[in-house]
Amino acid sequence: MAAERLVVIGGDAAGMSAASQARRLKGPDALEIVAFERGHFTSYSACGIPYWVGGDVGERDDLIARTPGEHRERDIDLRMRTEVTELDVAGQRVRALDRESGQTYWTGFDKLVIATGARPVRPALPGMDAAGVHGVQTLDDGQALLDSLDALRSGEGPRRAVVVGAGYIGVEMAEAMLKRGFEVTVLNRGEQPMATLDADMGRLVHEALDGLGVTTVNGAAVTEILTGPDGRVTEVVTEAGAYPADVVVLGIGVEPETGLARAAGLPVGPHGGLLTDLAMRVVGHENIWAGGDCVEVLDLVAGRTRHIALGTHANKHGQVIGSNVGGGYGTFPGVVGTAVSKVCDLEIARTGLREKDARAVGLRYVTATVESTQRAGYYPGAKPMTVKMIAELRTGRLLGVQIVGREGSAKRVDVAAVALTAGMTVEQMTALDLGYAPPFSPVWDPVLVAARKTVAAVRGAGS
Known part of the structure; x- marks a missing residue:
């Protein structure tokens, strides 16, 4: 019996995670894997580029998790500098352009993974393509x-x-x-x-x-x-x-790179990303999967799809896709919208809904903002930290958290992300057993202080 052929479009996080996971589950005798990447690199951290440019990361190659050669050693036919220019869904084939030779050719597939990523927003303004x-x-x-x-x-x-x-x-x-x-x-x-x-x-x-x-x-x-x-x-x-x-x-910012999929008639959502089911299978297409920055995901708090371009999600999508393609089983239930960043020593974090997001989906809410420190106030290095919390009116269900502070502030948002995923109320959050020692937190962690203040806001609004 001939091996099935999996074709992967895109050689970064989602695409190569899918290819690698499928290969772990099925050997080359059962599954042939052909992957196309139009650029020069595979499996790299785009999120690390600002830190490479700024000098925190010394070498470009430090951002590369796996080279083309390493993928090929795992029996993945990875074709670099090769761009897929057309997708024939009915014929189960893709047309590829070798950017080095200019040659074009068709490749058939039994199963297809679309991981075309996102493209930077570049307004059509005079001078936008200038040098510099x-x-x-x-x-x-x-x-x-x-x-x-x-x-x-x-x-x-x-x-x-x-x-x-x-x-x-x-x-x-x-x-x-x-x-x-x-x-x-x-x-x-x-x-x-x-x-x-x-x-x-x-x-x-x-x-x-x-x-x-x-x-x-x-x-x-x-x-x-x-x-x-x-x-x-x-x-x-x-x-x-x-x-x-x-x-x-x-x-x-960026927007989903779905021109190829749109031209092939595949379904896209209100934010321009491909629509998939929980198994990351493209809606209405049994043998086509999609993941990474080119898809929309379910916002578990708002109950709507949204587009979020993050490597964390892309790698998870790839694992789910590879498991399903390889004969296993996996699902991606959705996100709560967690993200962190920094500028010098300032840390910035958010998860869940902003006020305007809550209004957009018809939720009534209360907010509370507290100012604290990321360590005990008497401990050396204690610096300001501000936490804003949003909760649903009457029920007190947590809707979102935003944090701005100095070193040690941003990752506290993970507590809120777990609470959001679990559907907790702010009152339930006040009893969370969080770690405490003066170098890490005041005796009342700022997230818990914000939860207590939000509980009071919920009760006040109810009265």
Whole structure:
């Protein structure tokens, strides 16, 4: 009996996790695996790019978990610099373009995994493709940015970096540019940095950026990028004014890379991502799976799908897909929307719903915000930490938590993520048996203090 063929489109976290897990469950005599990757690298940490650019990670290869050669040693036919340009669902085949030779050819499949990832948002504005304007989605992007920074270092005159966007990537790249010795301006079209937080918590991030010497401009939507005679960026123009720039870093966010799937008629959701069932199988297609940044996932708190581009989810998707393709069983139930980041010594975390998210799904809620320290106040190194908690009116069910603070603050959000997943109320949270010692926490952990205050808010609203 001939082996089945699994074709994988995309050679990063979800795609190669799926291929590797399927190979663990089925040998090459039972399952042939062909994987296509259009870039130069596989299985790398895109989340680590800002830290590589900033110098915290010394070498590019430190971000690579598994090389193409290592995948091939595991009997995976991995074809690098090869882009899938067409998907024929009815014919169960894909057309691939070898970027080196220019050759195109069709490859048939019995089972297909789509792991095409996400693409950076790059508005169609004048000058957006100019020299010196960089995205940071892939290792190739990171290398191009570093090459650009090295060229500026060898020149004379000021070194000014403009970061467009003030989300996770934006603030991380602001830190990287600071570490590289640049004057940094962050242009944010929103009310406050970090739109993943409520504006009152985003204001704390703004204040911290100011303290680091970063100029943050809110309400500044970019309208044009100006260039000099050499075609290189010189200025970023916004509705609020113009800002000189020797390099521009785009941190506007990403959107699902689903053009191939859309053209093939596969189902996509309201956020542009592929729709799958709990087994990560594309809805309505028995032998096609999808995972990673190209899919939408169920928000367990809001009860709706959303698009979240995170390597943690992508690797889990790949494990689930590989298990199902390989004859085992796995499901991905959904997410609660947990994310953490940092800019210098400021840590930023969130999980669950923001206020506007709760309103959007028709939930009535109360909030409470507490200021504490991440260690006992008398212990050396105790620094401020702010926790905001959102709970459903009447029931007291936890809906979301946001944290902004110094070292030791961000990972506390994991307590809230577990509570959200378990459907706990804020009153139940007040009895959690959390670890305590003065170097790690006050005797009442800030998360528990926030829960107590939120309980009072729920009771107050009820009365």
